[in-house]
Amino acid sequence: MAVIGELIRKAIDVYGSLTSEPDPAKAQLDVLEHLLRKARLTAFGKKYNFTDILGSPDLVAAFQREVPTHDYNKLHNEWWHYLLEGHQNVTWPGGQSYFALSSGTTSTSKAIPVTDDMLDSIRKSGIEQVMSLKNFDLPADFFEKQILMLGSSVSLIEKDDHEEGEISGISAANIPAWFRGYYKPGLDIASIPDWDERVNRIAQEAPKWDIGSLSGIPSWIELMLKEVIAYNKLDTIHDIWPNLQVYTSGGVAFEPYRKSLESLLARPLTYIDTYLTSEGYLATQKRPETSSMALIVDNGIFFEFVPFTDENMDEQGRVKPDAQVLSLAQAEENVDYVLLISTVSGTWRYMIGDTVMITDKLRAEIKITGRTKHFLNVVGEQLSVHQMNQAMQKMQQQFDVEIKEFVVAAVRKDGEYINKWYIGTNRPVDNQPFTTALDEELQANNKNYKVARSKSVKGVEADVIPVEHFYRWSEEFKKLGGQAKIPRVMKEEDLREFEQYVSGLA
Incomplete structure (x- = not known):
């Protein structure tokens, strides 16, 4: 019997029985009051009258009335550039030791402040996720196994008064001392900046580890597992890590990767989704009956x-100044929302760039449905990434292929708009039948797209290419690993550049 694991599991069960889930609406009011009270004497707090807001009988309404919504450019240009220059007490008390460099799905690099309070918040949210494991019926010995967290390098960029890196690298560099015995690949390997070298070292060291859980973005986890299997001449990853039971995903929808990932396993894993962004740890899946994630409503966001x-949205995909904005208490289930956050890192009414849908309001559970700028609506298509992912799952079944990556743009051809797709698969597929099936599937499930196809979208083209072409492009123009994500929707000029690059790989 795994004595230590049994003790840990019992401790988690006891902790869970002594704590109760917070009331989401009340918890959110408490968080907002805490944020305003702590930041009231910052330059931002004085500018927007936080002290007066705190005296209002309707805290949320006063906050929304006084403080404008922001995207990254607005916050950076008006406030955060002072932080990078070494000023303090700008949008949050004091300064900060870290900036998270965003390498998401846009080409613009972003530097998001990460305060000590935010690091505490991320750690607490991580503990909350661990505590929710009691709901997943895992055996006692699971709690003795190691956790392989595949993120960006913990070798951060040193600046005058702070360090910079991706949020996964910053978080790993600040893991608690008690957790380091469980954490793999360890700080030495995690410090290697080159992705290929880091993964090769993981493959070399893999036989020495007893991994019970994986954590990371699906595409990079899959590439890592393939390297470990190939280097060690295995059939599946369970040949070397027989106790692997859990995969904690995050950053993108997992379902498009499930089939290809499970081809590397001897048996399916327990899949747990999380929502960790450069701006904070926003949500985590707490129960096995759903793939939705519970917003972390009582921890600084x-x-x-x-x-x-x-x-509510302007032509650049930003929230309009007069947009309707709802609190969690006011929002409804099964509606697509643009998410705004205010946090202990000094983001205020900040458009994070994701769209979400509340699936269970009482539990504050959500699904990520897409990106505000990755919503195809150039000529009335009104296609969300969520709908695209659903269509790709149908294409996988219909054509018996694995579709791991795709990108689409509305482009001009012979003076008319068409939708041009590039689809990354594990084997060749005839483009024309695939195009017809994809177009029919989207029309069947999106009435706006069906109308657009009869009027403004004069055609659809889909080129099926090796998925490795996406990763080669990412390596050259973005980077592999960490929080780097491949976009689903591009502007026409960006797709043309992508098209030119992949045509040279043929």
């Missing part, structure tokens, strides 16, 4: 929801 409609 205040959430707001903007209905994702043309009336």
Whole structure:
């Protein structure tokens, strides 16, 4: 019997029985009051009258009335550039030791402040996720196994008064001392900046480890597992890590990767989704009956929801100043919302760039449905990434292929708009039948797209290419691993550049 593991599991069960889930609406009010009170004497707090807001009988309404919504450019240009220059007490008390460099799905590099309070928040959210494991019926010996966290390098960039890196690298560099015995690949390997070298070292060291859990973005986890299997001449990853039972995903929808990932396993894993961004740890899956994630409502992040409609968004994909904005208490289930957050890192009514849908309001559970700028609506298609992912799952079944990556743009051809797709698969597929099936599937499930196809979208083209072409492009123009994500929707000029690059790989 795994005595230590049994003790840990019992401790988690006892902790869970002594704590109760917070009331989401009340917890959010408490968080907002805490944020305003702590930041009231910052330059931002004085500018927007935080002290007066705290005296208002309707805290949320006063906050929304006084403080404008922000995207990254607005916050950076008006406030955060002072932090990078070494100033303090700008949007949050004191300064900060870290900036998270965003390497998401846009080409613009972003530097997000990461305060000590945010690091504490991320650690607490991590503990909350661990505590929720009691709901997943895992055996006692699981709690003795190691956790392989595949993130970006913990070798951070040193600046005058702070360090910079991706949030996964910053978090790993600040893991508690008690956790380091469980954490793999360890700080030495995690410090290697080159992705290929880091993965090769993981493959070399893999036989020495007893991994019970994986954590990371699906595409990079899959590449790592393939390297470990190939280097060690295995059939599946369970040949070397027989106790692997859990995969904690995050950053992108997992379902498009499930089939290809499970081809590397001897048996399926327990899959747990999380929502860790450069701006904070926002949500985690707490129960096995659903793939939805529970917003972490009581830990330094205040959430707001903007209905994702043309009336609320401008042509650049930003929230309009007069947009309808709802608190969690006011929001409804099964509606696409643009997510705004205010946090202990000094982000205020900040458009994180994701769209979400509340699936269970009582539990504050959500699904990520897409990106505000990755919503195809150039000529009325109104296609969300969520709908695209669903269509790709149908294509996988219909054509018996693995579709791991794809990208689409509305482009001009012979003076008319068409939708041009590039689809990354594990084997060749005839382009024309695939195109027809994809077009029919999207029309069947999106009435706006069906109307657009009869009027403004004059054609659809889909080129099926090796998925490795996406990763080669990412390596050259973005980077492999960490939080780097491949976009789903591009502007026409960006797709043309992508098209030119992949045509040279043929």
